[in-house]
Amino acid sequence: MPSCLPVSVLVLIFLSAGAATTVYDGDFTDEENTPHLDYRDPNWCRPLSLSNGEARCRSPRGGGHRGRLGTRCDMSCDRGYRLLGRRSIHCLANRRWSGTAHCRKIRCPVLPLIPHGRYTCTQAFVVDSRCDFTCSPGYRIEGEHSRTCQPRGSWSGAQPECSDYDPPKIKCPPSRLKVAEPGKLTAAVTWDPPAATDTADKYLNVVLMGQEPGTDFKEGLNIIRYTVYDQARNRAVCKFIVRVEVRRCPELPPPLHGHLSCSSDGNNYGATCEYHCDGGYERRGTSSRVCQLNRSWSEGPAECVPMEMKFDVKTASALLDQFYEKRRLLILSAPNISDPDYQLQNIMIQKADCGLDLRQVTVVELLGAPPRERGRIKENLLHSDVIEGLRQVFRISRSYFSMVLLDSLGLDRERFIVPVSSEELFSYIDSFLLDEEERERLELHRDFCD
Numbered sequence: 495m496p497s498c499l500p501v502s503v504l505v506l507i508f509l510s511a512g513a514a515t516t517v518y519d520g521d522f523t524d525e526e527n528t529p530h531l532d533y534r535d536p537n538w539c540r541p542l543s544l545s546n547g548e549a550r551c552r553s554p555r556g557g558g559h560r561g562r563l564g565t566r567c568d569m570s571c572d573r574g575y576r577l578l579g580r581r582s583i584h585c586l587a588n589r590r591w592s593g594t595a596h597c598r599k600i601r602c603p604v605l606p607l608i609p610h611g612r613y614t615c616t617q618a619f620v621v622d623s624r625c626d627f628t629c630s631p632g633y634r635i636e637g638e639h640s641r642t643c644q645p646r647g648s649w650s651g652a653q654p655e656c657s658d659y660d661p662p663k664i665k666c667p668p669s670r671l672k673v674a675e676p677g678k679l680t681a682a683v684t685w686d687p688p689a690a691t692d693t694a695d696k697y698l699n700v701v702l703m704g705q706e707p708g709t710d711f712k713e714g715l716n717i718i719r720y721t722v723y724d725q726a727r728n729r730a731v732c733k734f735i736v737r738v739e740v741r742r743c744p745e746l747p748p749p750l751h752g753h754l755s756c757s758s759d760g761n762n763y764g765a766t767c768e769y770h771c772d773g774g775y776e777r778r779g780t781s782s783r784v785c786q787l788n789r790s791w792s793e794g795p796a797e798c799v800p801m802e803m804k805f806d807v808k809t810a811s812a813l814l815d816q817f818y819e820k821r822r823l824l825i826l827s828a829p830n831i832s833d834p835d836y837q838l839q840n841i842m843i844q845k846a847d848c849g850l851d852l853r854q855v856t857v858v859e860l861l862g863a864p865p866r867e868r869g870r871i872k873e874n875l876l877h878s879d880v881i882e883g884l885r886q887v888f889r890i891s892r893s894y895f896s897m898v899l900l901d902s903l904g905l906d907r908e909r910f911i912v913p914v915s916s917e918e919l920f921s922y923i924d925s926f927l928l929d930e931e932e933r934e935r936l937e938l939h940r941d942f943c944d
């Protein structure tokens with residue numbers, strides 16, 4: 495062993511020097527009086543001990559002599575300890591060991607905390623201690639569940655994370671039915687926004703998909719959805735239905751010889767319908783009816799009955815006043831009842847009776863000459879002064895067949911001196927005398943006379 499060699503050399507030199515001294519001084523006793531300097535002393539160096547470790551020594555002379563001069567010891571520490579100092583030392587001639595060593599406990603670095611979680615360790619941060627990670631409620635471990643302090647002082651594995659996997663909870667209000675407001679086809683519906691909860695998060699993002707509460711909802715089913723997201727974008731959804739019912743009354747029939755004008759949608763709850771009668775007819779009964787919540791109309795139906803006319807008046811103006819702004823007049827004049835033009839016209843007019851009535855036209859007949867002159871409206875005979883008055887105002891001759899068409903203001907609008915078909919007459923009236931509203935109503939009742 496090469497490392498033993500210098501010690502052996504040193505011993506040899508010491509021995510020869512001693513021998514020389516002995517030779518010149520003749521004194522041998524000095525050496526014998528210092529027995530502790532015997533290099534063969536098994537305790538030349540003080541016994542070695544290494545706490546938490548082991549010193550493995552080899553003496554040059556073998557055996558269990560751990561402190562002999564030249565003994566060499568290899569130092570090693572127990573598991574969990576690190577050697578500080580010399581790994582190998584030997585016993586020197588000066589009775590000292592060539593170096594020192596001791597074992598220090600190995601510690602892993604302090605393990606950082608993880609957000610939303612914690613850990614517990616079997617033996618704090620020393621070697622072989624195992625730290626187990628757990629997460630707060632609502633979170634789940636991602637990564638390793640535990641880390642162990644390794645013999646070299648580092649932790650095994652990587653730091654885990656606690657991630658939120660628990661979706662939030664949300665509860666929608668119950669579905670609801672609302673009757674549309676009176677006179678409307680919508681209803682304002684309101685509710686408290688649903689509360690959302692989550693095991694992990696306090697602040698949640700609740701998103702409404704659908705109409706805002708408190709706004710007007712249309713008739714039928716309206717689906718309202720709420721979605722809630724937590725911070726980890728876990729999601730929960732709830733929905734409910736807002737049903738808006740429009741209450742409706744049965745469709746109200748228009749009166750014969752009249753029509754209705756209704757508000758709102760015509761027959762929804764709160765709609766009001768007003769009765770209007772055609773010219774020459776007057777209303778008997780209520781002026782309007784309201785559709786009620788229980789789907790029935792208020793009041794009873796009204797009807798349009800022919801206006802009470804006075805035919806026995808003495809002047810033409812008294813007669814005309816009764817028609818003013820109500821009906822049109824068709825004055826038909828002929829020399830006598832057997833006039834062929836009159837005969838022909840009379841047949842055509844009788845066939846057109848319904849169509850004339852639909853157009854608010856009353857036929858006045860002036861026939862013959864005094865003293866046998868006749869004036870009549872259907873079966874009602876007119877006073878001779880009325881006949882004379884009409885002939886003068888509208889310049890109607892007794893000597894030939896003619897017809898004069900007056901509008902509802904009593905103005906002379908058209909004259910005919912030959913008989914005209916009802917189609918021709920109606921076409922003229924429809925084009926020039928009817929206003930827009932009358933024309934629309936006429937269109938609705940086009941088949942009324944068939």
Ligand SMILES: *[C@@H]1O[C@H](CO)[C@@H](O)[C@H](O)[C@H]1NC(C)=O
Pocket residue numbers: 786788790
């Ligand atoms: C509907 O309600 C009105 C009052 O609100 C009442 O007068 C009427 O009798 C009710 N009609 C029916 C059919 O219940």
Ligand SMILES: *[C@@H]1O[C@H](CO)[C@@H](O)[C@H](O)[C@H]1NC(C)=O
Pocket residue numbers: 829830832833
């Ligand atoms: C009717 O008048 C015509 C002339 O327009 C005349 O020829 C006829 O005799 C009259 N008939 C009667 C019955 O008066």
